[in-house]
Amino acid sequence: MKNTLKVERAKLNITQQELADKVSVSRQTINSIEAERYVPSTVLAIKISEVFKTTVNEIFKLEKDD
Protein backbone atom coordinates (compact mmCIF):
# COMPACT_ATOMS: atom_id res chain seq x y z
CA MET A 1 0.00 0.00 0.00
CA LYS A 2 1.35 3.37 -1.05
CA ASN A 3 0.76 6.56 0.86
CA THR A 4 1.30 10.28 0.51
CA LEU A 5 1.75 10.93 4.18
CA LYS A 6 5.07 12.72 3.78
CA VAL A 7 3.62 15.06 1.14
CA GLU A 8 0.53 15.79 3.23
CA ARG A 9 2.73 16.47 6.23
CA ALA A 10 4.88 18.85 4.22
CA LYS A 11 1.78 20.70 3.03
CA LEU A 12 0.67 21.24 6.60
CA ASN A 13 4.25 21.85 7.71
CA ILE A 14 4.12 19.50 10.70
CA THR A 15 6.78 17.13 11.97
CA GLN A 16 6.41 13.37 12.43
CA GLN A 17 6.32 13.93 16.19
CA GLU A 18 3.53 16.51 15.91
CA LEU A 19 1.46 14.18 13.74
CA ALA A 20 2.18 11.29 16.12
CA ASP A 21 0.95 13.38 19.06
CA LYS A 22 -2.22 14.32 17.20
CA VAL A 23 -3.14 10.70 16.47
CA SER A 24 -1.77 9.30 19.78
CA VAL A 25 0.91 7.00 18.41
CA SER A 26 4.72 7.00 18.58
CA ARG A 27 6.95 8.85 16.13
CA GLN A 28 8.38 5.49 15.04
CA THR A 29 4.89 4.40 13.95
CA ILE A 30 4.49 7.47 11.73
CA ASN A 31 8.00 6.92 10.36
CA SER A 32 7.20 3.26 9.58
CA ILE A 33 3.96 4.21 7.82
CA GLU A 34 5.78 6.85 5.74
CA ALA A 35 8.49 4.34 4.81
CA GLU A 36 5.74 1.84 3.90
CA ARG A 37 7.05 -0.70 6.38
CA TYR A 38 3.79 -0.72 8.30
CA VAL A 39 0.17 -0.54 7.14
CA PRO A 40 -1.99 1.29 9.70
CA SER A 41 -5.33 0.03 10.99
CA THR A 42 -8.56 1.52 9.69
CA VAL A 43 -8.95 3.54 12.89
CA LEU A 44 -5.47 5.06 12.61
CA ALA A 45 -5.88 5.72 8.86
CA ILE A 46 -9.13 7.62 9.57
CA LYS A 47 -7.48 9.58 12.39
CA ILE A 48 -4.62 10.55 10.06
CA SER A 49 -7.00 11.58 7.28
CA GLU A 50 -8.93 13.73 9.77
CA VAL A 51 -5.74 15.58 10.69
CA PHE A 52 -5.17 16.43 7.02
CA LYS A 53 -8.91 17.13 6.47
CA THR A 54 -9.09 14.73 3.56
CA THR A 55 -10.31 11.19 2.85
CA VAL A 56 -8.42 7.97 3.61
CA ASN A 57 -8.33 7.14 -0.12
CA GLU A 58 -6.51 10.39 -0.84
CA ILE A 59 -3.64 9.41 1.44
CA PHE A 60 -3.57 5.61 1.19
CA LYS A 61 -3.72 3.88 -2.18
CA LEU A 62 -3.79 0.19 -2.97
CA GLU A 63 -1.08 -1.28 -5.18
CA LYS A 64 -1.50 -4.04 -7.76
CA ASP A 65 -0.32 -6.81 -5.43
CA ASP A 66 -2.52 -5.70 -2.48
Add this chain to the structure above:
Amino acid sequence: MESKKCKKEPFLLPEYFKKVGLVVMISAFVPAIIIKAMSVEMIQSQKELFHVFTLNAFILGLLFVAWSKDKIEDEMTVFIRLKAMALTFTSAVLCVIIVPFIDLLFKNPIANITGRQVVMSMLFFYLMMYYFQKRGR
Protein backbone atom coordinates in the same frame (compact mmCIF):
# COMPACT_ATOMS: atom_id res chain seq x y z
CA MET B 1 -14.88 4.74 18.08
CA GLU B 2 -13.27 1.95 20.11
CA SER B 3 -15.62 -0.96 20.68
CA LYS B 4 -15.49 -2.82 23.99
CA LYS B 5 -16.29 -6.08 22.22
CA CYS B 6 -13.34 -5.79 19.86
CA LYS B 7 -10.45 -4.46 21.93
CA LYS B 8 -7.21 -4.81 20.02
CA GLU B 9 -4.77 -4.23 22.86
CA PRO B 10 -3.55 -7.35 24.65
CA PHE B 11 -3.28 -7.48 28.42
CA LEU B 12 -0.02 -5.88 29.49
CA LEU B 13 1.28 -4.81 32.86
CA PRO B 14 1.80 -1.10 33.61
CA GLU B 15 5.09 0.48 32.48
CA TYR B 16 6.62 0.57 35.99
CA PHE B 17 6.72 -3.25 35.98
CA LYS B 18 9.84 -3.00 33.77
CA LYS B 19 11.69 -1.49 36.74
CA VAL B 20 10.04 -3.96 39.13
CA GLY B 21 11.21 -6.80 36.87
CA LEU B 22 14.79 -5.52 36.81
CA VAL B 23 14.79 -5.20 40.61
CA VAL B 24 13.42 -8.75 40.97
CA MET B 25 16.09 -10.11 38.58
CA ILE B 26 18.92 -8.31 40.39
CA SER B 27 17.64 -9.29 43.83
CA ALA B 28 17.49 -12.92 42.68
CA PHE B 29 21.14 -12.96 41.66
CA VAL B 30 22.78 -10.78 44.30
CA PRO B 31 22.25 -13.34 47.16
CA ALA B 32 23.48 -16.11 44.84
CA ILE B 33 26.69 -14.19 44.07
CA ILE B 34 27.22 -13.33 47.76
CA ILE B 35 26.73 -16.95 48.85
CA LYS B 36 29.11 -18.14 46.12
CA ALA B 37 31.72 -15.50 46.98
CA MET B 38 31.55 -16.20 50.71
CA SER B 39 31.43 -19.96 49.99
CA VAL B 40 28.64 -20.53 52.50
CA GLU B 41 28.16 -24.18 53.46
CA MET B 42 24.73 -25.54 52.51
CA ILE B 43 23.22 -29.00 52.54
CA GLN B 44 21.99 -30.48 49.24
CA SER B 45 18.29 -29.74 49.89
CA GLN B 46 19.11 -26.13 50.78
CA LYS B 47 21.19 -25.79 47.63
CA GLU B 48 18.34 -27.12 45.47
CA LEU B 49 15.79 -24.89 47.14
CA PHE B 50 18.05 -21.87 46.69
CA HIS B 51 18.66 -22.77 43.04
CA VAL B 52 14.90 -23.10 42.36
CA PHE B 53 14.18 -19.83 44.17
CA THR B 54 16.86 -17.93 42.22
CA LEU B 55 15.75 -19.23 38.82
CA ASN B 56 12.04 -18.68 39.57
CA ALA B 57 12.66 -15.12 40.69
CA PHE B 58 14.77 -14.47 37.58
CA ILE B 59 12.01 -15.86 35.33
CA LEU B 60 9.41 -13.75 37.13
CA GLY B 61 11.58 -10.66 36.63
CA LEU B 62 11.99 -11.44 32.93
CA LEU B 63 8.23 -11.94 32.62
CA PHE B 64 7.58 -8.55 34.20
CA VAL B 65 10.00 -6.86 31.77
CA ALA B 66 8.57 -8.71 28.75
CA TRP B 67 4.91 -8.21 29.64
CA SER B 68 4.93 -4.55 30.63
CA LYS B 69 3.84 -1.67 28.46
CA ASP B 70 6.24 0.65 26.68
CA LYS B 71 6.19 4.40 27.23
CA ILE B 72 4.06 4.76 24.09
CA GLU B 73 2.09 1.61 23.46
CA ASP B 74 0.28 1.75 20.13
CA GLU B 75 -0.91 -0.60 17.40
CA MET B 76 2.57 -0.99 15.90
CA THR B 77 4.08 -2.11 19.20
CA VAL B 78 1.27 -4.69 19.45
CA PHE B 79 2.19 -5.84 15.93
CA ILE B 80 5.89 -6.05 16.84
CA ARG B 81 5.05 -8.00 20.00
CA LEU B 82 3.02 -10.46 17.95
CA LYS B 83 5.89 -10.93 15.48
CA ALA B 84 8.40 -11.40 18.32
CA MET B 85 6.09 -13.97 19.96
CA ALA B 86 5.64 -15.87 16.69
CA LEU B 87 9.42 -15.95 16.13
CA THR B 88 10.01 -17.09 19.72
CA PHE B 89 7.42 -19.86 19.52
CA THR B 90 8.70 -21.08 16.13
CA SER B 91 12.32 -21.13 17.28
CA ALA B 92 11.35 -22.98 20.49
CA VAL B 93 9.55 -25.65 18.45
CA LEU B 94 12.53 -25.94 16.07
CA CYS B 95 14.93 -26.24 19.03
CA VAL B 96 12.84 -29.03 20.56
CA ILE B 97 12.96 -30.88 17.23
CA ILE B 98 16.66 -30.28 16.48
CA VAL B 99 18.27 -30.65 19.95
CA PRO B 100 17.75 -34.47 20.25
CA PHE B 101 19.54 -34.93 16.91
CA ILE B 102 22.47 -32.79 18.06
CA ASP B 103 22.50 -34.88 21.23
CA LEU B 104 22.66 -38.07 19.15
CA LEU B 105 25.36 -36.74 16.83
CA PHE B 106 27.71 -35.33 19.45
CA LYS B 107 26.85 -37.67 22.35
CA ASN B 108 26.43 -34.64 24.55
CA PRO B 109 23.38 -34.58 26.82
CA ILE B 110 22.10 -31.13 25.92
CA ALA B 111 18.65 -32.63 25.35
CA ASN B 112 18.20 -32.66 29.12
CA ILE B 113 17.04 -29.08 29.12
CA THR B 114 14.70 -28.28 31.99
CA GLY B 115 11.40 -26.47 31.62
CA ARG B 116 12.82 -23.48 33.49
CA GLN B 117 15.71 -23.19 31.02
CA VAL B 118 13.30 -23.35 28.06
CA VAL B 119 11.03 -20.67 29.55
CA MET B 120 14.01 -18.47 30.42
CA SER B 121 15.53 -18.72 26.95
CA MET B 122 12.13 -18.08 25.35
CA LEU B 123 11.67 -14.92 27.41
CA PHE B 124 15.23 -13.78 26.54
CA PHE B 125 14.65 -14.49 22.85
CA TYR B 126 11.29 -12.69 22.89
CA LEU B 127 12.83 -9.59 24.49
CA MET B 128 15.73 -9.64 22.03
CA MET B 129 13.41 -9.97 19.03
CA TYR B 130 11.07 -7.27 20.34
CA TYR B 131 13.77 -4.65 20.93
CA PHE B 132 15.67 -5.61 17.77
CA GLN B 133 12.55 -5.09 15.64
CA LYS B 134 11.64 -1.91 17.47
CA ARG B 135 15.12 -0.46 16.88
CA GLY B 136 14.85 -1.25 13.18
CA ARG B 137 11.74 0.93 12.80
